[in-house]
Amino acid sequence: MTADAASASAPVPPPVLRRATMADLDAIMSLETSTFVTDAWSPAMMRSELRSEHSYYLVAERAGSGEPGVVGYAGLRAVNGSTDADIQTIAVAPAVRRAGLGRSLMLALIDEAERRDAREVFLEVRADNPGAQRLYASLGFEQLAVRPHYYQPDDVDALVMRLTLPMQDALRSAHTNSRAEPLVLGIETSCDETGIGIVRGTRLLANVIASSMDEHARYGGVVPEVAARAHLEALEPTITEAVARAGIRLEELDAIAVTCGPGLAGALMVGVGAAKALAVALDKPLYGVNHLVGHVGADLLDADGGQGREIELPTIALLVSGGHTSLLHVRSLTDDVELLGETIDDAAGEAFDKVARVLGLPYPGGPQIDRVAATGDPNAIRFPRGLTLPKDMAKHRYDFSFSGLKTAVARWVEKREDAGEPVPVADVAASFREAVVDVLLRKAIAACVDREVPRLLLGGGVVANARVRQLAKERTDAAGIALRIPALSLCTDNGAMIAALAAQRIAAGHAPSGLDFGADSTLPVTDIQV
Amino acid sequence: MVVEKPWCLRADYAGGMLLAIDTSAGTSVAVVDLEGGVLSELTTVDTMRHAEVIGGMVRDALAQASVTPARLSGVVAGMGPGPFTGLRVGIAAAKAFALGAGKPLVPIVSHDAVALERYSAGHTGPLLVVTDARRRELYWSAYGGVDVLGIPLRSGGPGLAKPAEVPHADLPRYDAASVSAGQLGLLAEWLYAHRRPFAEDRPLYLRSPDVTPSTGPKRVTA
Ligand SMILES: Nc1ncnc2c1ncn2[C@@H]1O[C@H](COP(=O)(O)OP(=O)(O)O)[C@@H](O)[C@H]1O
Numbered sequence: 001m002t003a004d005a006a007s008a009s010a011p012v013p014p015p016v017l018r019r020a021t022m023a024d025l026d027a028i029m030s031l032e033t034s035t036f037v038t039d040a041w042s043p044a045m046m047r048s049e050l051r052s053e054h055s056y057y058l059v060a061e062r063a064g065s066g067e068p069g070v071v072g073y074a075g076l077r078a079v080n081g082s083t084d085a086d087i088q089t090i091a092v093a094p095a096v097r098r099a100g101l102g103r104s105l106m107l108a109l110i111d112e113a114e115r116r117d118a119r120e121v122f123l124e125v126r127a128d129n130p131g132a133q134r135l136y137a138s139l140g141f142e143q144l145a146v147r148p149h150y151y152q153p154d155d156v157d158a159l160v161m162r163l164t165l166p167m168q169d170a171l172r173s174a175h176t177n178s179r180a181e182p183l184v185l186g187i188e189t190s191c192d193e194t195g196i197g198i199v200r201g202t203r204l205l206a207n208v209i210a211s212s213m214d215e216h217a218r219y220g221g222v223v224p225e226v227a228a229r230a231h232l233e234a235l236e237p238t239i240t241e242a243v244a245r246a247g248i249r250l251e252e253l254d255a256i257a258v259t260c261g262p263g264l265a266g267a268l269m270v271g272v273g274a275a276k277a278l279a280v281a282l283d284k285p286l287y288g289v290n291h292l293v294g295h296v297g298a299d300l301l302d303a304d305g306g307q308g309r310e311i312e313l314p315t316i317a318l319l320v321s322g323g324h325t326s327l328l329h330v331r332s333l334t335d336d337v338e339l340l341g342e343t344i345d346d347a348a349g350e351a352f353d354k355v356a357r358v359l360g361l362p363y364p365g366g367p368q369i370d371r372v373a374a375t376g377d378p379n380a381i382r383f384p385r386g387l388t389l390p391k392d393m394a395k396h397r398y399d400f401s402f403s404g405l406k407t408a409v410a411r412w413v414e415k416r417e418d419a420g421e422p423v424p425v426a427d428v429a430a431s432f433r434e435a436v437v438d439v440l441l442r443k444a445i446a447a448c449v450d451r452e453v454p455r456l457l458l459g460g461g462v463v464a465n466a467r468v469r470q471l472a473k474e475r476t477d478a479a480g481i482a483l484r485i486p487a488l489s490l491c492t493d494n495g496a497m498i499a500a501l502a503a504q505r506i507a508a509g510h511a512p513s514g515l516d517f518g519a520d521s522t523l524p525v526t527d528i529q530v
Numbered sequence: 531m532v533v534e535k536p537w538c539l540r541a542d543y544a545g546g547m548l549l550a551i552d553t554s555a556g557t558s559v560a561v562v563d564l565e566g567g568v569l570s571e572l573t574t575v576d577t578m579r580h581a582e583v584i585g586g587m588v589r590d591a592l593a594q595a596s597v598t599p600a601r602l603s604g605v606v607a608g609m610g611p612g613p614f615t616g617l618r619v620g621i622a623a624a625k626a627f628a629l630g631a632g633k634p635l636v637p638i639v640s641h642d643a644v645a646l647e648r649y650s651a652g653h654t655g656p657l658l659v660v661t662d663a664r665r666r667e668l669y670w671s672a673y674g675g676v677d678v679l680g681i682p683l684r685s686g687g688p689g690l691a692k693p694a695e696v697p698h699a700d701l702p703r704y705d706a707a708s709v710s711a712g713q714l715g716l717l718a719e720w721l722y723a724h725r726r727p728f729a730e731d732r733p734l735y736l737r738s739p740d741v742t743p744s745t746g747p748k749r750v751t752a
Pocket residue numbers: 191192193222320321322323324348349350352353364365366367370460461462463464465466491492493
């Protein structure tokens with residue numbers, strides 16, 4: 001037998017809830033007749049439901065082209081002036097089940113019942129559908145009665161369940177909290193760090209990182225296959241440790257989040273495969289999110305586990321690591337991120353690693369160069385600043401290039417060596433570092449000025465660089481720009497930032513990603529969630 | 531020697547359902563039970579979409595068997611041999627599912643499931659199981675037959691070889707394009723029921739990552 005899933009199309013955006021209209025009738029009916037094979041409503045009944053002023057119907061719709069739009073619907077009947085409301089129907093397409101959509105629909109209907117001043121919400125559920133009964137019980141519905149032989153022709157009993165409004169304080173806060181401050185576990189495997197983080201809203205509960213950096217040292221750079229193998233080994237112990245540190249049980253989670261790109265494809269797939277299985281095992285919604293936007297989300301968290309804070313927006317974000325050098329304009333963390341520019345060849349961290357090799361320093365090169373440069377003269381050698389000439393600033397205003405710089409350093413060093421002269425390592429390191437940092441900040445400040453955004457946020461492993469921090473402070477101070485640098489443990493790749501970003505998406509009302517997405521090594525920053 | 535058919539076996543084993551996952555070739559997910567056999571099985575031979583399909587297939591296999599995670603007694607992982615990127619997706623999923631459901635992981639050699647399938651289909655005597663290893667190489671395992679319980683007896687491999695250099699060329703050879711998670715799961719059930727060891731919890735890549743340690747920087751000036 002071949003799985004339906006095998007023929008599923010490319011990843012599609014998550015469904016959004018909206019009020020149903022008459023135009024949705026056909027789509028609703030096709031879902032109705034495929035879900036309730038033996039006891040579906042007739043189109044006429046459904047039409048009168050949709051038309052009634054006492055009704056409140058929602059559809060869950062997937063945006064984009066191709067795939068059918070409506071993947072779920074649910075309806076409430078609450079007659080004006082009556083204290084009773086009824087959940088009339090709810091259906092979710094098989095392809096998007098177990099992703100939290102049913103719960104989102106139910107919560108929206110309960111909210112509406114409260115708005116209409118209902119005191120009690122009733123529903124009937126098939127006695128042979130324990131999954132649905134569990135969902136309703138978790139929302140506070142209690143079983144009232146049994147209606148024998150209610151569903152015909154299947155001859156199945158109906159259980160009548162009731163929710164008393166307003167919901168108990170404890171339950172209500174559990175549910176509002178689970179939307180405003182959801183408990184999320186984030187999985188990050190895009191490069192060489194297996195990062196598992198757990199957050200409650202913007203409060204950091206655990207941030208555990210297993211790095212395979214040492215295994216890459218002998219190769220002088222991250223080897224994708226070595227990284228992917230290490231992820232598979234580290235995954236389970238890292239999750240177990242994060243859960244223990246957070247002092248939670250996996251069952252308590254409100255959602256699972258995972259980095260689905262950009263990054264190394266084989267490495268990403270380990271996290272994606274694990275996250276999906278974990279979500280199914282725990283019956284939790286799954287959010288596939290963007291690694292780079294996650295780096296911005298890191299600023300929500302307090303590394304010591306204190307209450308987090310909002311990110312002041314809009315902001316320009318400069319993300320610099322071994323794999324990325326990107327400049328972003330963030331207007332909304334959850335909904336509006338624009339890529340201004342990125343490296344057209346090597347990432348800045350990669351340049352540090354390569355130049356360190358030229359200077360005979362071990363991997364990773366960034367910290368080594370930083371250490372050696374401390375005693376060097378940054379103005380000793382004038383190395384080129386990539387893409388800063390006027391013609392480049394017209395075409396590549398916010399883009400970066402570091403491969404020419406690396407070659408220039410290598411050439412300079414070889415010339416000295418060929419001449420039998422000693423290489424002034426400290427001066428070379430300091431001058432190289434100055435060139436990198438100068439370009440990074442020149443472009444970042446230009447973006448702040450051009451876009452009239454007086455805020456700059458830094459992220460990525462290269463932010464550990466002492467000169468990056470120092471020059472960022474000087475130049476932002478001079479330009480009247482507010483500078484934010486998250487704690488270093490949150491700047492390098494980690495799962496906590498992924499969890500924090502997903503928590504914001506949940507709080508903003510975005511539906512989960514479903515289970516059909518893949519790893520996308522070149523996921524654009526505009527795709528904040530898949 | 532009288533060889534009993536595996537599915538006729540009954541042990542004093544209370545029976546427990548297993549979720550089985552194999553991505554050593556395509557993707558295959560099944561729910562099995564010692565008494566009831568394969569309760570559900572979904573397989574696709576697509577070798578490019580393991581990460582995309584794994585979650586939906588696990589969900590659907592459970593749903594088709596009407597089994598909740600809590601009712602499982604373990605999660606079987608096909609440990610390969612298999613091409614690494616795809617193989618890892620299934621093992622990662624099995625491990626994460628086992629962790630989430632609070633159940634033990636049961637590692638099984640994927641080729642053994644192919645052998646079980648052949649023997650169950652009537653093959654007798656020696657057998658060479660071969661699967662694609664990409665990069666013009668093959669994975670192989672050799673079997674002498676089945677034991678009294680019907681469990682395949684691996685006599686060589688799993689190994690990796692160029693097509694012309696696959697050993698045991700004299701054995702009847704079966705080239706498998708897919709590995710059945712149902713067979714993988716049943717094999718795990720029988721091994722457990724008869725207190726036989728499972729495989730090691732170690733992915734069978736049989737290849738080292740192809741990189742060479744750095745020999746220092748290359749010159750940029752001629
Ligand atoms: N003090 C530093 N100065 C410059 N680069 C650094 C410093 N510390 C670390 N790095 C660089 O940061 C990179 C690692 O950062 P990380 O965020 O883990 O990125 P990735 O995982 O994408 O490689 C490496 O390239 C390393 O050399």
